[in-house]
Amino acid sequence: MKSVRLCPDQIYHPGRQDYEQAEIRIANGRIEAIGEKLEPVDGEEIISLPGMTLTPGWIDIHVHANPMDTVIGLHPDQVGILRGSPVVFDAGTVGTDQLDDYVEKMVKTSKTEVKILLNISRIGLQRLDEGSNPEWIDEEAIRKAVVKYPDLIVGIKARASGSVVGNQGILPIRRAKAIAKEVKLPLVVHIGNLPPKVEEVLELLDHGDVITHCFHNKPNGLFDPVGNLIPSARAAKERGVLFDVGHGSASFSFEIAERAFKNGFAADLISTDLYEKNMDGPVVSLSHVMDKMIAMGIPVEDVIDRVTVAPAKKFALTGLGTLEIGAKARLTAYCRENKQMSWTDSVGVQREGREYFSKVWSIVDGEVTKWEG
Numbered sequence: 001m002k003s004v005r006l007c008p009d010q011i012y013h014p015g016r017q018d019y020e021q022a023e024i025r026i027a028n029g030r031i032e033a034i035g036e037k038l039e040p041v042d043g044e045e046i047i048s049l050p051g052m053t054l055t056p057g058w059i060d061i062h063v064h065a066n067p068m069d070t071v072i073g074l075h076p077d078q079v080g081i082l083r084g085s086p087v088v089f090d091a092g093t094v095g096t097d098q099l100d101d102y103v104e105k106m107v108k109t110s111k112t113e114v115k116i117l118l119n120i121s122r123i124g125l126q127r128l129d130e131g132s133n134p135e136w137i138d139e140e141a142i143r144k145a146v147v148k149y150p151d152l153i154v155g156i157k158a159r160a161s162g163s164v165v166g167n168q169g170i171l172p173i174r175r176a177k178a179i180a181k182e183v184k185l186p187l188v189v190h191i192g193n194l195p196p197k198v199e200e201v202l203e204l205l206d207h208g209d210v211i212t213h214c215f216h217n218k219p220n221g222l223f224d225p226v227g228n229l230i231p232s233a234r235a236a237k238e239r240g241v242l243f244d245v246g247h248g249s250a251s252f253s254f255e256i257a258e259r260a261f262k263n264g265f266a267a268d269l270i271s272t273d274l275y276e277k278n279m280d281g282p283v284v285s286l287s288h289v290m291d292k293m294i295a296m297g298i299p300v301e302d303v304i305d306r307v308t309v310a311p312a313k314k315f316a317l318t319g320l321g322t323l324e325i326g327a328k329a330r331l332t333a334y335c336r337e338n339k340q341m342s343w344t345d346s347v348g349v350q351r352e353g354r355e356y357f358s359k360v361w362s363i364v365d366g367e368v369t370k371w372e373g
């Protein structure tokens with residue numbers, strides 16, 4: 001594969017949180033060189049990125065990227081590179097019933113790199129009460145899947161909401177935790193309406209497990225009815241349980257997020273929960289969700305770290321989340337522009353921002369896909 005030299009205004013190193021004036025050469029799917037002025041190579045293509053900052057490819061750990069016979073999924077590239085994320089996690093749209101088909105038809109053919117949080121229910125999101133029938137949980141199929149796709153399956157996903165689990169309550173989440181522990185993968189749990197109680201869910205989780213939709217404002221969230229952080233949330237955080245935004249159509253509230261930050265309770269990970277019905281609002285893209293975090297006063301660098309180095313480390317993704325030599329040639333270039341913006345959460349509450357991500361380009365093996373939203 002030919003080499004490509006990327007010439008941005010600057011590059012940003014997540015984790016270290018420093019900027020550098022540098023060019024990056026990519027070849028054979030990897031970062032080959034970084035330097036202030038790289039020696040030209042015969043026949044290389046030059047991509048200039050004026051006014052842009054180059055970072056490792058942004059990783060959206062909560063999207064629904066399976067359009068095959070599911071209620072809500074979209075093509076991986078629609079929620080991935082076309083919205084500025086060269087890497088996405090399909091968050092439980094797929095269960096073991098569809099897994100082989102999904103890997104062949106979607107994962108292997110998409111330009112977006114797809115990792116899988118495998119639904120505890122073998123039917124995935126072919127219907128939205130996938131946790132309500134114990135016969136839909138097949139531990140043996142999960143064991144086999146994890147052995148078959150060790151590089152693709154990065155966690156187990158379970159949804160702990162009344163509409164999903166029906167009268168099963170906490171049982172599917174317990175079974176999800178047991179199998180996740182056995183196969184040594186993190187468990188990612190969606191929280192929402194009762195049952196089960198959020199305390200029961202939190203108490204099951206260990207270091208490295210993830211709560212998504214952490215800032216929803218339904219009852220049964222991180223705060224009690226009088227606005228105090230529930231003790232089991234604090235205890236989970238102290239054990240190393242991670243909290244992910246998972247914005248979604250109905251799961252992100254500015255007021256809850258602000259209250260959490262005041263309690264020293266920041267999100268560890270930032271993701272969208274992008275699917276068919278929230279692409280045009282209130283979610284739109286990962287950069288929009290990041291802009292909302294920035295509008296709440298979180299520094300841009302911290303926000304970028306939570307979609308690059310943080311997920312790469314927490315989910316042990318090799319070659320991602322870094323601009324080191326040898327890292328994957330999956331990059332994101334962005335521009336921020338001054339403009340008075342108004343951001344809306346999942347319940348119609350608005351916050352103002354003074355700047356925004358005006359351009360977010362996915363660069364995969366030297367091919368640029370532009371998102372300008």
Ligand SMILES: [Zn+2]
Pocket residue numbers: 062063064091248273
């Ligand atoms: Zn979701």
